[in-house]
Amino acid sequence: MDVFHYLAPGNYEMEEWSRPDEMALFGAFWERAQAELDTIAEAEIADLCCGTGMSLLGVISHPNIKTVTGVDIDARNIAFARQRFGIFENATFQVADVTDFLKAGKEYDLLLLSSAYHHIEHSLQPAFARQLFGALKPGGRAVFAENIVPYFDAPLTEPYNTAVVQFYAAARDDTRQRRPNISDRIIRLIEENVSLAIRGEVEFKVCRQHFLSQLQQAGFEMIYEARAWPAGEPLPDNSGNHVFVFRKPDAA
Numbered sequence: 073m074d075v076f077h078y079l080a081p082g083n084y085e086m087e088e089w090s091r092p093d094e095m096a097l098f099g100a101f102w103e104r105a106q107a108e109l110d111t112i113a114e115a116e117i118a119d120l121c122c123g124t125g126m127s128l129l130g131v132i133s134h135p136n137i138k139t140v141t142g143v144d145i146d147a148r149n150i151a152f153a154r155q156r157f158g159i160f161e162n163a164t165f166q167v168a169d170v171t172d173f174l175k176a177g178k179e180y181d182l183l184l185l186s187s188a189y190h191h192i193e194h195s196l197q198p199a200f201a202r203q204l205f206g207a208l209k210p211g212g213r214a215v216f217a218e219n220i221v222p223y224f225d226a227p228l229t230e231p232y233n234t235a236v237v238q239f240y241a242a243a244r245d246d247t248r249q250r251r252p253n254i255s256d257r258i259i260r261l262i263e264e265n266v267s268l269a270i271r272g273e274v275e276f277k278v279c280r281q282h283f284l285s286q287l288q289q290a291g292f293e294m295i296y297e298a299r300a301w302p303a304g305e306p307l308p309d310n311s312g313n314h315v316f317v318f319r320k321p322d323a324a
């Protein structure tokens with residue numbers, strides 16, 4: 073599938089709303105982001121890699137938000153998000169690479185990263201974690217929704233490919249089980265993620281160990297973790313879809 077076409081906002085929305093694993097993750101992410109916002113007055117927040125704005129759907133109407141900035145590299149997504157949230161006067165959307173956006177030096181109370189970290193190339197992820205740390209006020213928090221794959225030693229190796237295949241096979245099978253007559257088009261969209269990750273394009277999945285250690289090495293403390301999917305037994309190495317909250321210590 074042509075990557076530009078695959079990434080079109082309509083395809084993204086169609087795939088996400090069809091996947092039980094992703095919808096469970098969004099539900100848990102929105103709930104946790106709201107709980108964090110409950111504790112912050114006049115919050116200045118940024119949604120990094122905001123896409124079409126699905127990550128903001130359950131968050132944007134929170135009364136404690138002073139300003140929210142959504143950032144995405146794809147102009148088609150930003151146009152979609154601007155239309156979707158046009159009635160929210162405190163929301164602005166920018167087309168930018170998040171790693172450039174964060175160089176501006178502004179500090180936020182809350183950063184939202186829903187399926188964002190694994191869109192940063194593996195080699196750049198440790199530096200990105202440090203940028204996130206630098207973009208928060210002391211005591212500020214970053215809420216992540218992440219697809220955690222089983223453990224792999226190094227990206228773009230056979231164990232990495234196996235981990236990615238294992239994750240998406242479980243997501244595809246769960247989707248099929250709950251919607252036996254689902255369109256092949258949606259199944260193809262789910263499976264396309266595997267080819268992209270294995271080619272080292274668009275998706276740069278993380279395992280739990282690398283993800284946690286990169287954020288901890290950047291200075292963060294983890295204050296919350298919950299697995300949103302699968303609901304029963306976890307996939308190997310406690311992989312699956314997780315919500316995490318990391319906090320920048322007050323003294324930092």
Ligand SMILES: C[S@@+](CC[C@H](N)C(=O)[O-])C[C@H]1O[C@@H](n2cnc3c(N)ncnc32)[C@H](O)[C@@H]1O
Binds near residue numbers: 124186
């Ligand atoms: C899986 S989508 C997540 C979108 C949204 N946060 C959500 O949860 O629905 C990942 C998004 O990251 C964007 N993206 C990838 N690399 C980026 C970068 N370096 N800077 C900004 N956005 C980026 C893509 O355009 C895509 O919209």
